[in-house]
Amino acid sequence: MSGTETFRTTTPHMLKESKQYASQTLMGGLSGFESPIGLDRRDRLTALKSGDIGFVHSWDINTAVDGPGTRMTVFMSGCPLRCQYCQNPDTWKMRDGQPVYLDAMIKKVDRYKDLFKATGGGITFSGGESMMQPAFVSRVFHAAKEMGVHTCLDTSGFLGRNYTDEMIDDIDLCLLDVKSGDEDTYHKVTGGTLAPTIDFGQRLNKAGKKIWIRFVLVPGLTDAEENVENVAKICESFGEAVEHIDVLGFHQLGRPKWHEMRIPYPLENQKGPSAALKKRVMDQFRSHGFTVY
């Protein structure tokens, strides 16, 4: 840990419990990065395409949140989806992030590599949707693998086509959001389409990678038995890759951000799932032979 970096907690990502997350977060924000502010627009676009820079919302060091061990999680800016339950609408636009040099990010991984190795941790790219910046993310992953550091990609898989097989080679673990089991519900929840997620999960399996599935349970939106059944079938199509499924109950921790950003929030009065509903859904996944948390 450098003396110039101050302790701070960060906003919880997705649907993680804020208290738990804060207590597990050691440091982060956007400290310690030199930013290429001088680049003009065209140079920035070229650097973005090549992966020489990436647009980052924030980063932190945490334990047992975004993969195994102690990890550096980097939240990239930009997301093509518009999930009704998004906790981080402030990550939707890439231009709202801070440009960070590739070298600076790799140096950061290098600085913590001993900590990662000692704890079985590593680097996680999250977002937003980190697949919007495939060159930057995959080059950092490649450098991490050369240092012997574990790599994890937290994604919806929606932009899986941006990832070549060579890029997939450098991913050890994928936290894959399967947001719904049928097209209509998927579209209603996210504004996007389901097929790319299925395709990406199957490619990960073929490449011998590990997947932790995440499914957000929203009463009246994603909880229909048939929908859950279809999510389970999709997970089955990922074969041996799936290590477990996390069923994440919806909660309202993200609401203040929608208000702050003055975006109409579709789940303004939505309640989280009851214990009985959560159990029903977890049991449904278990009946397919999955380990469920």
Ligand code: SF4
């Ligand atoms: S994938 Fe959905 S939940 Fe994740 S950042 Fe994008 S809109 Fe938000």
